[in-house]
Amino acid sequence: MNPSHYRHTKIIFTIGPATNSPEMLARMLSAGVDVCRLNMAHADHEWTRQAIENVRSACKVVGRKVALMMDVKGPEIRTGPLDEPFQLERDETFDFLLDRDQEPVSEGIRGVRINYPSLKEDVKVGDTILVDSGLLRMRVLEVTDERVRCSVRIGGELGSRRHINLPGVHVRLPALTDKDRGDIDVGIENGIDFFALSFVRSPDDLDILRRYIETRGSKAHIIAKIEDQSAISNLEDIIKASDGLMVARGDLGIEIPFETLPVVQRRAVYACQRMGKPAIVATHMLESMITNPLPTRAEITDISNAVYEQADCVMLSGETTVGKYPVECVDVMNRIIFSVEAQAERKNNDSLPLKTPKALLVKSAMLLSDELTNSGIVVFTRSGFLARVLSALRPRKSPIYAFTDDEDVFQNLLIYWGIEPFFMNFDEEPEVTIQNAFSRLKSRGWVETRDNMVVVSNVLAGSKVIDSIQLRTIS
Structure with missing residues (x-):
């Protein structure tokens, strides 16, 4: 096992004038970003289409993919x-x-x-x-x-x-504006993976967006941005109705007493972990690096706290849209995350309710892998469910290698803590699929000979296909 390039916490960057060229995007992808965010508060449709094309072109050049997130402006x-x-x-x-x-x-x-x-x-x-x-x-x-x-x-x-x-005031603004609908239509046409909805106040806001994108055939996941007191009051219900949560600390820090912001952040991250939903910590993470080549000590600690909390993602905004040092910002985040993850005493997430036999099966796989040395978990999934459960359980040391034959599932898994997803066609013979996955991991340097792999897969038992956990050694 080669853990030197394995990072559990994911990095989101926001594309802007500083990063929109094919050359700079290639550098950003090579630096290790996982998700590209398009902020529609500052984008028109022509720019958006071109930015998406530039990102996908850079992915082909670099040989790795990132997910695309459209941050819908919302009412304001x-x-x-x-x-x-x-x-x-x-x-x-x-x-x-x-x-x-x-x-x-x-x-x-x-x-x-x-x-x-x-x-x-x-x-x-x-x-x-x-x-x-x-x-x-x-x-x-x-x-x-x-x-x-x-x-x-x-x-x-x-x-x-x-x-x-308006701190503490419940405003009568609609969940979506006409501009938002136009932006979302462009996102759907261009295969956006995530829509982040601004100023979510209740689960009804998310339901409006979900119905809108589903009627247009989109399978995109919905991220709820919490930015005011109404969202905090309805936090658990909002998380249940969403596919993930963004702690948008800019407006949130204005709408609530600023001294309560760290408490709200921690509460939101832990609530997401209890419900198995990804949590994103955003805004001002490396604000000083918009103009300076090095972070402040407070910013280093801020990112470290998000990693200690085991948030799924940390996010860059102005740092990579208009900043002078976008690639350096990603490098700083990488260094901090690797350092903290190597030293942190992680615990499994015991607060996640496991209601199905399959969920209990993957927990057993995680516990086995965590007890072994030089080990990882290989999971085969068509819906993403098994991989998402493994991520939510927070393995103490085991990377999660998730193989899927669904491109939408592959893209959506890019945002989850601890998951390295792979798109691969599955063979009718389960053993062939497993060996193909091992070959992919070896060829890319993710695993080495004699590493232990705990495999969650189907096996043939006569004419029946059954779920299984297998302990394999890479040969």
């Missing part, structure tokens, strides 16, 4: 356009204007139009309104049909189309 509240930014002063009275025809200055009070007329129904006197990632803070003084009047508590520069957060 923003201020309107301004001719030029202006400075807001503490204790200034300021209006959010609900009618697009209103004048920006009324009764000597400055204001800005917003894209959400229902704000008057969602907020009340005393509520807090945050603008531009919380850099500007307002307290509501008065609510009318035409405006929401506030007192500026923390001032600063207000620019055009700034994002608005």
Whole structure:
């Protein structure tokens, strides 16, 4: 067994101007990324199609595949356009204007139009309104049909189309906008593997997206992004309704008290493990490396904490869209993950309920492999179920080599902790399939002669096909 290139925690990168060239994408793939994220908050359809084509071309050049995740922008509240930014002063009275025809200055009070007329129904006197990632803070003084009047508590520069957060407020925004549907259609046409839905507040939001993509024939999995207090209140139900969870710490850290963010992150990751769903930790992981070649010590610790928590993925955003050092960011993540995984005292996940005989079978395979030296687990799966259960059980030291003859399943398994998936046609004779898998592993340097392999597979018993666990030695 050659563990030097085996990493349990997966790396997601966001494609952008800094990484969209075929040459840079080839470098990113060679550095070891597992998933490419397209952020539709900053992408049009022509760019999206070209980016997907560039990624797939780079995959052919490098000889390895990555999954594609489309991050759907979702509904959001923003201020309107301004001719030029202006400075807001503490204790200034300021209006959010609900009618697009209103004048920006009324009764000597400055204001800005917003894209959400229902704000008057969602907020009340005393509520807090945050603008531009919380850099500007307002307290509501008065609510009318035409405006929401506030007192500026923390001032600063207000620019055009700034994002608005309403901490603790349940807003009446739709789960999908017209833009989202258009973006999703492009994603489906181009075979996107994952759709990440922004600002998920309840399982109903996910159901709307799932029905939309299923009616269009997509088998893509759905990742729920938790970004506000409503999502935290409905966390377990959201995880159940999703195929995975993203802890989107940007907006989430604004919407909830910032000191509770580490607690919420850990709770979300562990809840995913109890339900066998992948968890992604995202936002600001290597923010300083947008402009600097080395990470801060705090960023190193942040990534390490996600690895200790056994999150399935860590994610890069601005670092690889507009940053100066995208490949170096992947290298930093790799080094941290390898270091922590080599030293961490891992425990199996005993909180996962195993309700089927097959699930119990793969747990037995994991326990056997963990007791052996130079061992791994080989699993053959057409639906991905057995591999996903093995991942959720969190083997202490055994890599999971998952072989499937379904390309969609292969792509979806790329996001799961500890799984190295392989696409391979299965032979009618189970033994031929097993030997073909061993040959693939040896040829790529994943295993060596005399390594132990615990194989989860079907075997022929007379005319019957039965599930089995086999202990094999690579020859």
